[in-house]
Amino acid sequence: MRFGEMLALAVEGIWVNKLRSALTMLGMIIGVMFVIIIVTLGQSLNEQVAEEVEGMGANAFTLLAVTNEDGQRGRLTLEDCQFLETTIDSIEFVVPIAYANYTAAVETSRAKKGTTLIGTSPDYIKVDQMGFNQGRFFSEAENQVGRRVAVISQQMADDLFGPGSEAVGRTVRINRLPFQVCGVTKPQAALLGIEQSTTFIPVKTMLAMSDDKDIQQALARVKTGDQLQAATVQSVRILEMRHAVKGGFMTQTNEEALEQFSTILAVITSVFGALAGIALLVGGIGIMNIMLVSVTERTREIGVRVALGARRRDILTQFLVESATLAAIGGSLGMLLGIGFGALISVILEMPVVISLGTILFAFGFSSAIGIIFGLYPANRAARLNPIDALRYE
Amino acid sequence: MITIDSLSKTYNTGILMVEALKDVTMSVEDGDFLAVMGPSGSGKSTLMNILGLLDQPTGGSYRLDGVDTGSLDEDQQAALRNGKIGFVFQNFNLLPRLNTQRNVELPLVYAGVSRGERQTRAAAVLQSVGLLSHARHLPNELSGGQKQRVAIARAMINRPSLLLADEPTGNLDSASSYEIMALFQDLHRQGSTIILVTHEPEIAQLARQIIYFRDGRLVSSEKVEHPLDARDLLEEWRQEQGELI
Numbered sequence: 353m354r355f356g357e358m359l360a361l362a363v364e365g366i367w368v369n370k371l372r373s374a375l376t377m378l379g380m381i382i383g384v385m386f387v388i389i390i391v392t393l394g395q396s397l398n399e400q401v402a403e404e405v406e407g408m409g410a411n412a413f414t415l416l417a418v419t420n421e422d423g424q425r426g427r428l429t430l431e432d433c434q435f436l437e438t439t440i441d442s443i444e445f446v447v448p449i450a451y452a453n454y455t456a457a458v459e460t461s462r463a464k465k466g467t468t469l470i471g472t473s474p475d476y477i478k479v480d481q482m483g484f485n486q487g488r489f490f491s492e493a494e495n496q497v498g499r500r501v502a503v504i505s506q507q508m509a510d511d512l513f514g515p516g517s518e519a520v521g522r523t524v525r526i527n528r529l530p531f532q533v534c535g536v537t538k539p540q541a542a543l544l545g546i547e548q549s550t551t552f553i554p555v556k557t558m559l560a561m562s563d564d565k566d567i568q569q570a571l572a573r574v575k576t577g578d579q580l581q582a583a584t585v586q587s588v589r590i591l592e593m594r595h596a597v598k599g600g601f602m603t604q605t606n607e608e609a610l611e612q613f614s615t616i617l618a619v620i621t622s623v624f625g626a627l628a629g630i631a632l633l634v635g636g637i638g639i640m641n642i643m644l645v646s647v648t649e650r651t652r653e654i655g656v657r658v659a660l661g662a663r664r665r666d667i668l669t670q671f672l673v674e675s676a677t678l679a680a681i682g683g684s685l686g687m688l689l690g691i692g693f694g695a696l697i698s699v700i701l702e703m704p705v706v707i708s709l710g711t712i713l714f715a716f717g718f719s720s721a722i723g724i725i726f727g728l729y730p731a732n733r734a735a736r737l738n739p740i741d742a743l744r745y746e
Numbered sequence: 747m748i749t750i751d752s753l754s755k756t757y758n759t760g761i762l763m764v765e766a767l768k769d770v771t772m773s774v775e776d777g778d779f780l781a782v783m784g785p786s787g788s789g790k791s792t793l794m795n796i797l798g799l800l801d802q803p804t805g806g807s808y809r810l811d812g813v814d815t816g817s818l819d820e821d822q823q824a825a826l827r828n829g830k831i832g833f834v835f836q837n838f839n840l841l842p843r844l845n846t847q848r849n850v851e852l853p854l855v856y857a858g859v860s861r862g863e864r865q866t867r868a869a870a871v872l873q874s875v876g877l878l879s880h881a882r883h884l885p886n887e888l889s890g891g892q893k894q895r896v897a898i899a900r901a902m903i904n905r906p907s908l909l910l911a912d913e914p915t916g917n918l919d920s921a922s923s924y925e926i927m928a929l930f931q932d933l934h935r936q937g938s939t940i941i942l943v944t945h946e947p948e949i950a951q952l953a954r955q956i957i958y959f960r961d962g963r964l965v966s967s968e969k970v971e972h973p974l975d976a977r978d979l980l981e982e983w984r985q986e987q988g989e990l991i
């Protein structure tokens with residue numbers, strides 16, 4: 353019998369028992385759907401982070417103060433940034449980053465909002481490229497004198513002054529102190545959909561607002577990529593000398609950060625993937641079960657077909673094609689749903705929508721394979737039936 | 747055409763052995779029309795199943811057109827069932843999901859005949875059994891007699907030289923039985939070799955030879971001296987019915 357006819361026969365068989373087939377497919381649909389969603393989201397997240405890192409520049413690294421084995425903690429100051437920038441030739445610039453470990457309040461007479469407050473230098477926009485809807489980032493001069501100027505997000509501007517209002521030049525209160533808005537940033541791709549309502553102010557201004565003279569991080573950029581490794585080692589050594597704390601500093605290149613993230617993501621993806629795999633397995637067992645029922649129900653049909661000249665091979669393929677078709681239809685439906693939901697979630701979380709042909713082919717091939725593997729036993733049982741017994745079956 | 751020599755078949759049911767056929771020796775020539783009779787359990791169906799290559803004997807040999815069937819592998823047997831043998835069952839055995847035409851086409855499907863040719867040939871055999879107009883009907887939309895005609899059309903479609911029928915009229919009323927027998931007689935006239943099992947002496951009289959089984963043995967064989975014509979019987983029967991009314 354030709355394959356096309358086998359397929360038509362299988363589809364017919366599936367169609368006759370619509371409800372039963374649909375219920376059987378459910379396992380496959382759910383399994384494949386989850387696999388696709390997980391893979392899609394994983395790829396999408398990876399892509400987004402890669403883009404983000406790309407934006408920061410591959411030649412940048414982060415400096416952090418940490419606690420060493422003896423319980424001594426390293427420190428980072430503005431002077432350290434200055435020193436590193438001038439003493440290490442390969443370093444282009446060092447951007448200080450000071451942030452409050454609380455949510456700062458930004459308010460006008462109209463509204464009061466929480467924000468992540470970051471104090472930094474104008475070089476910051478070289479590592480975190482952002483666009484402006486209004487105004488500009490603050491200048492080095494404003495930073496040096498510690499002026500109270502702030503860069504706020506578009507969302508924040510809308511909330512504080514009303515949608516579409518001119519914000520630049522107007523006054524907001526940050527932690528009760530008056531600041532003049534100098535720029536409004538374009539909305540950025542939000543990581544995992546967390547709306548980043550970050551407010552930037554000059555680092556000097558930030559430090560002046562509290563007694564703390566330390567900053568939390570520094571971002572350094574080297575001129576060429578091959579200098580990166582040496583620069584991190586050099587920076588740590590200098591900082592250890594300046595503060596006399598051995599082991600009190602840590603660096604992380606963006607590449608490392610990306611790698612780390614990818615590793616974590618891969619682990620999460622495989623855990624969920626394994627769960628989805630179990631769903632697929634259950635789907636496969638469901639198919640096996642229904643195929644066994646089908647073989648029993650059609651015992652007499654099998655006998656008749658054999659009496660009319662069907663070979664064992666014909667019977668075997670008929671049932672295999674039927675179970676593979678059942679699984680493949682289930683798999684395709686699951687794939688469509690998975691792509692749909694995956695894309696929807698990506699859109700909601702403002703992540704790039706990644707649909708890879710590889711995933712699609714894999715899902716289709718894998719579900720067909722499950723159909724064949726789990727159909728093998730029932731089909732073999734059908735093919736081994738004794739025609740006399742089959743014909744006599746009531 | 748058929749030569750069987752000391753054929754025996756023993757079923758092992760676990761507790762007891764049932765000897766369904768004991769030392770049966772006989773031959774059937776091309777163009778014979780044989781009726782097989784005998785009490786229930788005498789081994790008629792067992793013989794038919796072996797002749798139809800649906801079952802294997804436990805002893806003796808069965809040669810079909812000079813070929814020892816015991817030496818054939820499963821695929822070769824399937825090919826013979828498909829091309830050389832046509833089987834008609836007491837309970838019709840039409841596939842319930844397929845319409846008349848597709849039921850009739852089945853042997854051609856396994857013979858690898860193209861869809862177009864299958865349709866043409868199905869139409870031709872359905873025409874010859876008078877059911878072309880019912881080509882799109884499902885089995886449960888047909889009467890018993892019609893179902894059996896479809897089954898005969900299906901058995902004939904691959905032009906087999908041997909037609910085996912196990913109580914083909916067992917589930918049918920008289921009129922339908924005569925109609926079915928008329929079809930067999932037509933096929934016989936066209937050269938087919940036919941072996942049919944029946945319990946009804948009247949049906950057996952429509953064949954050319956009758957063999958009797960008892961307890962798995964072939965006990966006697968007789969030639970039908972004056973074979974009747976099934977169409978005459980059908981006509982007679984109709985007149986009787988008319989007089990009754």
Ligand SMILES: Nc1ncnc2c1ncn2[C@@H]1O[C@H](COP(=O)(O)OP(=O)(O)OP(=O)(O)O)[C@@H](O)[C@H]1O
Nearest residue numbers: 757759764765766785786787788789790791792793
């Ligand atoms: N699969 C089987 N297993 C065990 N015994 C069987 C089997 N098939 C048939 N028999 C036995 O073999 C003997 C012959 O059976 P068979 O069906 O050939 O009889 P038959 O002449 O066709 O009877 P009937 O006229 O009732 O159809 C019977 O005793 C029956 O019980």
Ligand SMILES: [Mg+2]
Nearest residue numbers: 790791792912
């Ligand atoms: Mg019988």
